[in-house]
Amino acid sequence: MKFNEWISQEIKRYEVEIKDFKNTIEVRQVDLKSEQQQKREIGRKNDSNSNLHEQADIKISIIKSHIESLKSKIYVCNNRITEVKNLNKMKPVRLKSGAVVNSKIVDEMLKKLTGKFWSIEFTQYQDGLQIAYINTRTGSKGSFKVYLMAVISDAVDLPVFEKGEVKECSIHS
Template structure:
């Protein structure tokens, strides 16, 4: 599958998820209105109906907490859409380790290493990838960290970076 098609599918999936979350919020808001009506029917809070009022107040608070949680999920989904859209601009590359990174970073690294005897080590962390390059003659090292762009399926067509020897690759999930 082409990256552009995958990006379009991901965005559509996230937008459907946002729409479903908004529907749930509307349902909880309707439930709050129903509970408020029941609470009004009971009348003013007195000694004999105190328990009912407290039960209704607790029910309203529960619905409001669920609404806030859903609103938070919507914010996360909107940030995900932005991140997925940014992928298209960045032209990601898949490394032999399976990590996906921005091709500009690979180009930058290769310019530094061109014409020299280097080996390249990758260490993958939960939030990114550490790329270390070692001069095989002198032993001198250099490194930089790349943050993972997103989890892109292996079925997505990306250029594959296969230069250098992979000395280390530890994946933490």
């Protein structure tokens, strides 16, 4: 699958999720109004109906928390749509090991190594992909931190980064 197709599919998938969450919120708001009306019909709270009032309060509280949870999920989906749209600007590439990185960062690293022999080592940390380069002629070392991008499916065709040679690769989750 082409990268642009994948981006379109991801955006559509999140938009469908958002629509489903909004529909569920509408249903839950109707339920909330119904529960609030039933509580009003019980009448003022007194010794004989205090149990009914407590049950109504619990139901109302549960519905409200479900609505807030759905709103939070909509917020997360909107953020993911933004992340996926931003991937186009990053021009991701796949390293020989399968890790996906922002090609602009790798290009910056290569500019510093022009005309030198080198290899790449990288380790994936929780907060980002750390790329370390080793200049094999001089033995000097350096590193670049590349922050993780959204997970890109293996089925997506990305250019493979082949300049240099990946000699060591360790990926830790």
